[in-house]
Structures are given as C-alpha cells and as structure tokens.
Amino acid sequence: MTLPSPEEQPLDQRPLHVRIAADLRDDILNGELGPGAKLPSTTHLKARFDASSATVQKALGLLKDERLVIGRAGSAVIVREHRQRTIRPADSLSAGASADAPYPWLTDAAGHGAHAVSRLLEVRETVPPADVALAMCLEPDDRALLRHQLLRIDGEPAELVRSYYPLDIARGTALAEARRIKGGTPTLLAGLGFPPRLSVDRVSARIPTQEEHRSLGLNSDLPVLRTLRTVFSDDRRPVEATVMVKAGHLYELRYEFAPD
Known part of the structure; x- marks a missing residue:
C-alpha cells in the first residue's frame, strides 16, 4: 500500500483561527510555552500564520476560554500556571x-x-x-x-x-x-x-x-x-x-x- 505524499494529503478545513489555536495549544501543552511564559506578539503570530490581527485575536480568545492563557487585548498574553x-x-x-x-x-x-x-x-x-x-x-x-x-x-x-x-x-x-x-x-x-x-x-x-x-x-x-x-x-x-x-x-x- 502506497501512502499519499504530503502534497496529496487533504487540507485542514478548519477555520484559520481554530488551526492557529490548535498549534499554540500544542506549544503550551508540550511545554514549549511553559507556565508564566508570554505568547508571541500579535505581529509575530500574524507573520507565522499569515493571518490578520482579528484572526489572531480570535484564536487567542479560544485559548482564554479554555483556561490555558490569561491577558487582555493590547497586553501580553500569559500561559497560566496550572495549564495542565x-x-x-x-x-x-x-x-x-x-x-x-x-x-x-x-x-x-x-x-x-x-x-x-x-x-x-x-x-x-x-x-x-x-x-x-x-x-x-x-x-x-x-x-x-x-x-x-x-x-x-x-x-x-x-x-x-x-x-x-x-x-x-x-x-x-x-x-x-x-x-x-x-x-x-x-x-x-x-x-x-x-x-x-x-x-x-x-x-x-x-x-x-x-x-x-x-x-x-x-x-x-x-x-x-x-x-x-x-x-x-x-x-x-x-x-x-x-x-x-x-x-x-x-x-x-x-x-x-x-x-x-
């Protein structure tokens, strides 16, 4: 059985803000972004994911709702101490x-x-x-x-x-x-x-x-x-x-x- 090449894999059909949250969530849960760490700036995340400011903020809103990070719009977003x-x-x-x-x-x-x-x-x-x-x-x-x-x-x-x-x-x-x-x-x-x-x-x-x-x-x-x-x-x-x-x-x- 031949596996499909990366180019032939089906695309992730989830909305972009959901995909951004998924990647950042993985960074948090695997320890790349530890407790108390600041998430990358909106400017950095826009460039990393080729996304608008509104889309990045929507992704960060998901992580806040999930009780993984804290912070307000316009300020640093911090990983919570007890993330998992x-x-x-x-x-x-x-x-x-x-x-x-x-x-x-x-x-x-x-x-x-x-x-x-x-x-x-x-x-x-x-x-x-x-x-x-x-x-x-x-x-x-x-x-x-x-x-x-x-x-x-x-x-x-x-x-x-x-x-x-x-x-x-x-x-x-x-x-x-x-x-x-x-x-x-x-x-x-x-x-x-x-x-x-x-x-x-x-x-x-x-x-x-x-x-x-x-x-x-x-x-x-x-x-x-x-x-x-x-x-x-x-x-x-x-x-x-x-x-x-x-x-x-x-x-x-x-x-x-x-x-x-």
Whole structure:
C-alpha cells in the first residue's frame, strides 16, 4: 500500500483561527510555552500564520476560554500556571491511613499548592448506564446506588464523578447517606469487608454532553476525557464502577508500568 505524499494529503478545513489555536495549544501543552511564559506578539503570530490581527485575536480568545492563557487585548498574553494537571489513577485505589484521613486527591492537590473541594450533588438508587451495568455484572434493569459529585480545584469545576455501588453492599451504610465519606470510599469498602484489590480503567475522548459542557464550565468543543473505572474486591467481585469526566486539554493521566 502506497501512502499519499504530503502534497496529496487533504487540507485542514478548519477555520484559520481554530488551526492557529490548535498549534499554540500544542506549544503550551508540550511545554514549549511553559507556565508564566508570554505568547508571541500579535505581529509575530500574524507573520507565522499569515493571518490578520482579528484572526489572531480570535484564536487567542479560544485559548482564554479554555483556561490555558490569561491577558487582555493590547497586553501580553500569559500561559497560566496550572495549564495542565497530572492525574495518577493508581493513587485513588489505596485506602486512607485512617477513617479521618482526607481523600487522596485532596491531599495530592494540596501538595501542589491547589485548593480542592468536592460537592455531593445527589445520592440515589438508579439503573446505571449500559456500560456501567456490564462492568458491574448487573442485569439490564438492575439498580445500583449512585453517588454523584462535582470536584473543584481553585474554584474552577474540574471533574464530574458518578460512582455506582451494588445495593447489597451499599444499603444501610454511609454510601447511601447524602454526606461525604471520611477517608473516601476505598477506606469504607475495606471496612465493610470488600477491600479494593484491582482497578481497571477504560479511558476515551469524547465530545462533551450538554450537561458536562455546562457543569464543567467549558467554552469550546474540545473533547473531554471519560474514564470508566471498575474496582474489584476479593474473588474479582466488582464493588464500585465510576464514570469520571474532565476537560481533556486540562488534564493528563499518568500510568506507570513495570516489566513482568
């Protein structure tokens, strides 16, 4: 099979300001333009992209809406300090040191100088989405307990979290109560006799739903990262399935592997 030459590749049909924002976004996210760095001047960007001042400003407006840069028209545009945060999924599986220990992700955020809080939106029994039901080995009409939260970092919406639990585990426990759980659910599940033994993540990039777009304060059509995490206890029993949604351009997932 012969691959097409660069001249034969289809042209990027996106509007020019979208293409300019895409190239600058890549410079920001790969570290070429680090936190606190000034973006090139409008004059430089006009020459680089063969664009008008209005088109360049429209591109910079996209990056501002995406919370990657700050600045006003006529002044320097600066890369924000926390342009992209690193999430280590393995950290959330371990139980806290005690029932009074803070959530692991709160501790991690504080360690990086950020202020993180969670808001519990609802707790109820419901039929979970099909992929969640499959992960939990539930029948199509079986119900599970839902705990729905919105996480904020430094006052900005960061992640929507929907966690589902088997009713025979959750009923009559703190999971079913409309309040935060001290030490997090790994600690509680371990205390109930279901210690987390294995976590399996399925991560995909998707265009946000209307609710996700609104709740996460998104101002562009960039994809979100959707993680479906299934937590297994002894005998590989699924005890928790969580759907986590966050802005794809503001977060990266870090997984570490060791050779067998």
